Amino acid sequence: MAQASDPDILSDFIVPAGSTIDGNFFTFTGTRDIFGSxxxxxxxxxxSKAEFPGLDGQSVSLAVLQFPGGGVNPPHTHPRAAELLFVVKGSLEVGFVDTANKLYTQALQVGDxxxxxxxxxxxxYNSDWNKSAIAVSGFGSTSTGTVSLPTTLFATGIDDQVLAKLISLLFRKSRQV
Incomplete structure (x- = not known):
């Protein structure tokens, strides 16, 4: 069994070399313009720690997801962290597949x-084509990693014949169910 997580630090916080420490070090303003746009x-x-160095060693990060009407965040994984999604505007349909290949879905509203x-x-997925949606996701890692399945499968040079066989197998299996 393999496990991965952020390392424990031996101080209150990690200061990059040459940095000035004041309240600005602990402040991120890069999300100010999102709301209302x-x-x-x-x-x-x-x-994450890449955008906000003050997070280094703190085992937390977040993302703000903006969905136009009908917008989708395609299937993906985060190998180093669970994700806690909070809907702050609109509604979303969400789901995940467990290791037994069972799909769990839910329709979420503001506050869920x-x-x-x-x-x-x-x-x-924002199934409302007339309204946008916004969600904030919290993660238990400063560097979650994101593996986007469409990009990973179709934009990384995997041979087209291999992909065609995979799709054929999936299609055949779905018809047997």
């Missing part, structure tokens, strides 16, 4: 939260 396409604003277990394939 017009959402034209699906987008994710990540706030949903947890996606670490490493499991999951998605979010």
């Amino acid at each position: 017009i959402i034209e396409k699906f987008s994710v604003t990540k706030v 939260l949903f947890v996606f277990p670490k490493g499991l394939v999951h998605y979010q």
Whole structure:
């Protein structure tokens, strides 16, 4: 069995070399313009240690997800963290698939939260074509990793014949159910 997590630190926080420590070090302002903006396409604003060095060693990060009407965050995984999604505007249909290949889905409204277990394939979808939606996701890692299945499968050079065989097998299996 393999496990991965953020390392425990031996101090209150980690200071990058040459940094000045004041309240600004612990403040991230990169999400200010999100709320109130017009959402034209699906987008994710990540706030991990890469964008916010003050998070280094704290084992937390977040992302703000913006969905236009009909927008989708395609199937993906986070190998190093569970995700706690909080709907702050609109509604979302969400789901994940466990290791027994069982699909769990839910329709969420403003104020609802949903947890996606670490490493499991999951998605979010705004089925309302007339309204946008916004959600905030919290993670138990400063570097969650994101593996987008469509990108991983179709944009990384896997041979087309291999992909065609895979799709054929999946299609055949779904017809047997």
